[in-house]
Structure formats: C-alpha cells, structure tokens
Amino acid sequence: MPNKTFFWFFLPTGLAMILFIGLPIISTGIQSFYAQHDQIVKEVKKCDPFGCTVSIVVDNEETSKIREAKPLGKFNGFGTYTDRNHLAVDEIKKFWNETDSFGAFIDQVTNLPFYKALIFTLTYCLFVTPNVLLLGFIIALSLNAVARKIRGPLIFGTILPMIVTPLVGSLVLFWMIDSQGIIGANIQNLMNDPYLSLKSSKTLTWITIIIYGIWHHSPFAFVVFYAALQTVPQEPVEAAIIDGASRFQRIKHIVLPHIYPVVTFVALISLMDNFRVFEPIIGFSAEGSAQSLSWLIYDNLVNEEVILFGSAAATSIMTIVGIAILLAPVLIRTWKEFRIAR
C-alpha cells in the first residue's frame, strides 16, 4: 500500500489516539510540575471599645483572582514528586536516621501513602496473576474433557465474572461477604465472633480483594487457554500415551510447551490489567485498609475543596513509569524478534 493511501486510511484513528491518549500523557507530565495555589491570607485589624485585635483570614477575592489568572497553579518543579504524599524523600531520610532497626524503618516507610499504595498494587499483581494463570488453565483442561454437547452453557457460566464491570462484580461479591450478607453472617456464626467482618481487619480486606481479582480475571485466562488447547496436535499426545506417559507427564511435556506463547500473552495482559486495580476498592468500600496507585489518583481528582491536579498528575506519571518497567522485557523481546525477522 503506498504511503499516501496509508496515511489517509490511518489518519482518523491516529488522530484520535494522539489527541486523546498521547496529548493527555504530555498534559499529565506538565501538570505534575505545578501545584495548586496556596490560599492568600490577609491580616484584618478589628477594633472595638476594648482594644484592637489582629486576625488572619483567607482573602477569597485575591485567591480566586490568582486562580483565574494562573489556573494551572504555581510552578513547583519536582516538589510534588518529593513531598510527603509521593516519594517522601525527606521523611524517608528522617526515618532512616531516627529508627534503630531495619524493620521499624520499613514499618514507617510503608505507612506513607504512596508506598502503601505501591505495596498493595504490587501484592495484588503478585498474587492475582499466577493464580489466574493456574486456575484458568485448570478450568480449561477440565472443560476440555467434558462432552462437546454441554460445553456451550458451561462456557457461558464460566465467563460471566469477566463480562460484568469490576465495580458491579465487586459489589455483587461484597453484598454476600459483608457482615450482613449470606456468607459473612454464616462465617460469623461459625467462628462465634459477632464482630468479625471484612472491614475489621486489613489482612481480610486484602485477601478478599485478591480473591475477587482471581474470580474476575480467571475466565479470560480460561478462554484463551481453552482455544489454545484446541490447537494442540493429537499425534504426539497419542504417541506419548502408547509410550506410557501419565496424564501429568503429557500435560507437562507436550501440552504446556505447545501453548507456551499464549501463556506469556495472558500473563502480560493480566499484569497490565492488575496493575491498574481500582474499582474493587470502591466496590468493597475498602479505602481504609487497601489503597492502590490508581485509587490515589482518583482520590485526588474527586477532592472536595480543590482538585489536586498536580498531585494526581505526579502519581499518574509514576504509575506510567511502573507500567513501562513491567512492559520493558516484552517490548525488548518483540524488538529483537522483529530485527531477526528482517
């Protein structure tokens, strides 16, 4: 296809992506160097028969004037990145000097909002992704062994958790697990502890969200693995049976190597999706004990008084850096393959 024709065919979609994905990333980058204006205060002298008092009040007029003149805020350089709500450089230095054991230091650091969110996000990715792969593969194997006639409805039932939006999916689970729901209430009865509830413990909240993640993402892994299983050639499998290979050996030495590229694909996609975990935190109303990077951004953007554009943008840029680190190995591999292919 000539370059000119290609250009005209690709222009609309290219333009949409540049305007609404490329530019916003740049806009986020610029915003992250600015911070919202401080409120301008003025001294007001108030005199009454008993003497004069000077009080400090917020000058609303001046504040809104400067906000209108410079809506982006004041230039802050890397100030937002290093403040307490982000990388917290000063605080970490202070903790390092003040605490006497390494454990205490880690304890202090993981209480800072950004690191807290980072640790939750990574923990979520670390537990959900491998379990999704494993569960998806087991379901695929097991459905593949069922008679063809009844597979359709079974597949329908299996992919339901994936179809609904994460907010709805987590709400549906939350209403059952909550202390007034069917599962929560029964667990309370079993454990004989009327105060046991999801919100009462941080560990329980984390476990619930991770279980939700596995429940929500496994169907995707299942679908891809199931399709890949259909392409496994039968001859080597039969040869292995004749040679006396057990079922487990057949899966390990024939099936898994065959579908290996698909496994990396699923791992990559689910890692990307897990890194942006956000809606379940709202669905489970778990803001108190579990915060993710995406949730921090959302929280800044729905701030009641002033929208914290700068703070949200700084977290966004660091999230993008995180994604880049996750994606780097895959991109480097693709590039190498591409060079060999040429």
Add this chain to the structure above:
Amino acid sequence: MDYGLDKKTTSLKTFNTIFIIVWLLIACFPFIWTFWGSFKVRADFFSRSDWWYAISAFNTLIETGGKFTTNAYSQAWTEGEFWKASKNTVIVTIFVVSISLFLGTLGAYALSRSTRNYAFWLLILALIFRAMPHITLVSGYLFPFFELQIWGILPTTIVVLVAINQPFTLWLLYSFFKTVPRELDESALIDGCSYFQTFRHIIMPVMWPGVITAGLFSLMLAYNDFTVTALLLNQENHTMVPKIQSYLGTNQHEGNLMWAVSSVVSATAPLFILVMFFQRQIISGLTAGAIKG
C-alpha cells in the same frame, strides 16, 4: 481422530465433574443471589439478625404483603432517575461502537496491508497505549477540559471512550484483516478499483465476523466503563455504572442500597443476554490476538 487411546478412569471423571460444578457455583451464584435478593426489602437482603430472612422473606412479607416486591426497581428507575442513566448509557454505547468501528476498520485495514516498518511500530505504540491505566489519562483530561469548558457533556465522553478503545480495536481488527487473503485486494486493484473502493466493496463484505466481534468489545467497554464516565460526566449526564456508585454513597436513605442492588441487576441483564447470543464471537475475539499471532 479419536482412537479411544485416552482412557479416563472413573475417579478422574468424578473429580472433574465435581470441580466444574464447584467452579460454576463460584462463578454464577453471586449473580443468582443478587437477582433473587433484588426482589426483597433491605431488611431481608442485608439482614442484621438472620441471613435466612433473605430466603424466607420475613420482612418483605411484613412490609409489602408479598414474598417478592419490585419496589426497589420502580423506585430506582423513577425516583432514582435510573431511566436517565440508562438513556445516557444507550446514547454513549451506540455512538462509541459506531465511531470506533468506523475509525478502527480503516486504520486496521491500512496496517494489515502495509509492508513498511512503520506499520509494525504503530502496532507496538498501540500496545503501549493499551497498557496505560485509564485513570492516568483522565487526570490528563480533566484540566484541559475544564479550561475548554467541554467537561461534563456526553460528546466529550464519547470521543474519549472511542480513543481509549482504539488500540484494542486496531489489534483485534488487524488480526482479522490478516486472515483475508491479499490476492482479493490485488485482483480488485488490477480491475481498476481505488484502495477505498476495494476496502468498501471487496474487503468489508467478507469482514463481518471480525466487525461484529470488535463491535461487541467496544460495546462492552463503553457500557461497562466507570473511570472515564464517573469523572468526565456531571451528575445530570451520568451513565449506569457511576449512577450505581452514587446510590452507594448516600446511605442515609433507607431504600438507596436496594436501589443499587436492583440497578446492578437491571444493568447486568442486557449484557448477559447479549453474551448468550454472541458467545462465539466474544471468544473468537479474545483469542484472535493470542492464537493467530
């Protein structure tokens, strides 16, 4: 060909059946339970005293005189203005699907027919864009949109959702276009068709399965989106998913939690029906990128 070599023992078969049943229970029961509970009153579905009330409908009988009540639905749809939210969702979904299919087919056709290096790099760029968390993009949109005064209205959200959806649509349609043989284009070009005529009259007619699949995925994205719609639309224009979230926030009102339950059911039902009819296309779409290359 199956020669019956692969003999499964009875215990393996039993184990397999049990596993599938347990998994299906885990996957489907929450939805069935929510559907059941949406016809109860709050005191039953979220019972403080006894969870069995949700089944025996103890309070529902007292409050409404029947075992099932549709109060939650009628209140959410009228008083809760869920009808407005569903109207907005329908508008957003229709526009997002049609625009993103239009842009996506053109772009993906060009990508699949180009032999240059830049086509490859554009695909990689699309993959990188696909990885961007939506909330980081939203934090980039908000400020410019406030300044341009286009925040809060449906057209902005539609355009944003189309753009966010493009990378995935491109990849999906690209892998479908790859399966259409090039000879088809070449013969049309030799016969004197322009590239656009070839695309319109020769290629598109054989591409319907791919277009339907891509359309379904755009639909699911637009229908299910929370991040973009919650932050870029004002209260008036909220679609279904942010509306459900707003019912959760205001817990003072006794009925509101049940509104959320009934709207969850109302919002999920059309989606499930759709999946029932188009299961094959959805599965082929999910696997297109993975298996074919």
